[in-house]
């Protein structure tokens with residue numbers, strides 16, 4: 001297993017090396033999990049059956065592999081799970097602009113994290129015999145990332161369904177490298193540190209949580225502004241406020257973020273201050289070509305130009321209606 005002329009490394013020693021390498025590559029935490037079936041299979045199946053995935057058909061297609069992660073990459077036995085902090089401060093509200101969720105204020109993270117994940121995968125391969133498997137996934141495969149992160153000891157799954165790191169909160173991306181290298185696994189994070197708190201559930205403006213740890217995507221601003229195509233129910237859209245791409249409300253109210261979130265100082269994910277708030281009128285009229293040139297390398301390319309024009313129009317309608325109500329309220333009786 002080890003390089004020629006050296007004593008073979010134990011699974012524990014290899015795991016330490018891999019985790020250390022992950023930190024030097026800019027990841028905040030790293031942990032190792034096995035690939036046993038996920039214990040919350042009934043929760044996932046119920047969620048799908050009740051239509052809570054909305055039009056995300058891939059969630060149905062991937063269900064079998066999500067439930068049995070050992071089937072994702074044949075031969076793989078371990079998941080090296082890493083987190084990457086992306087927290088940035090919010091800029092003050094500016095009239096006529098719409099807000100973009102924090103995770104999307106820099107380069108598209110799927111692309112931005114690719115080199116460091118590829119490097120970590122190469123390192124894992126180098127610790128094993130020729131042909132050792134190591135394949136990175138970041139939000140782009142049937143990998144139950146939050147379940148594996150909890151199993152790898154990185155945090156617990158909060159009532160808002162986010163993986164919460166007890167030392168940094170939930171503003172972090174998750175990524176996984178599946179491998180057949182024999183690595184010692186970490187202890188799962190068993191505690192539920194939400195306790196009696198339910199701030200996230202009560203703060204959601206569209207009431208997207210029918211229950212703790214159950215999110216109905218069909219009512220979630222993040223889903224409706226990013227994944228959903230076509231028109232949005234106006235009754236829901238009035239609750240969007242100024243969010244035009246994603247939503248951070250159920251994270252902003254979480255005491256673990258209020259207390260522990262630290263601004264990320266990460267050259268790879270450097271937020272562009274111009275992306276935090278976008279001019280609504282300009283965005284509602286942007287051409288496809290202009291949109292590609294301006295936002296083609298960001299996560300905003302997921303809904304694309306037509307999706308973002310729709311989101312800007314919805315927000316403009318909301319601001320116009322709010323202004324009208326304010327004007328009516330200020331009129332003398």
Ligand code: B12
Nearest residue numbers: 040043044101139145161162163173174215222223246247
């Ligand atoms: C589909 C999806 C969405 C959908 C649905 C979200 C959802 N909650 O399911 C939509 C579009 C709404 C969405 C929104 C967002 N997303 Co998203 N999304 C995903 C994706 C692709 C799959 C998630 C999934 O499996 N959903 C299915 C449901 C049923 O699973 P679940 O809610 O996670 O529930 C599981 C467990 O919680 C468990 N469970 C149930 N009960 C219990 C009880 C206990 C005690 C435990 C331990 C577990 C448990 O059972 C379930 C089945 O496995 C993942 C990437 C991936 N490959 O995993 C990213 C991912 C979850 N998203 C992410 C992000 C950043 C976001 C947003 C913050 C973006 C934004 N700012 O707008 C929001 C957050 C909204 C929210 N509160 O979840 C990150 C989350 C990082 C983190 N720290 O958790 C991920 C991991 C992507 C990544 N690689 O970083 N997302």
Ligand code: SF4
Nearest residue numbers: 204220221247249250
């Ligand atoms: S992301 Fe926003 S809309 Fe979606 S569940 Fe959280 S608070 Fe509600």
Ligand code: SF4
Nearest residue numbers: 158159194197200254
């Ligand atoms: S706001 Fe409260 S209930 Fe929600 S995830 Fe955070 S600690 Fe848990």
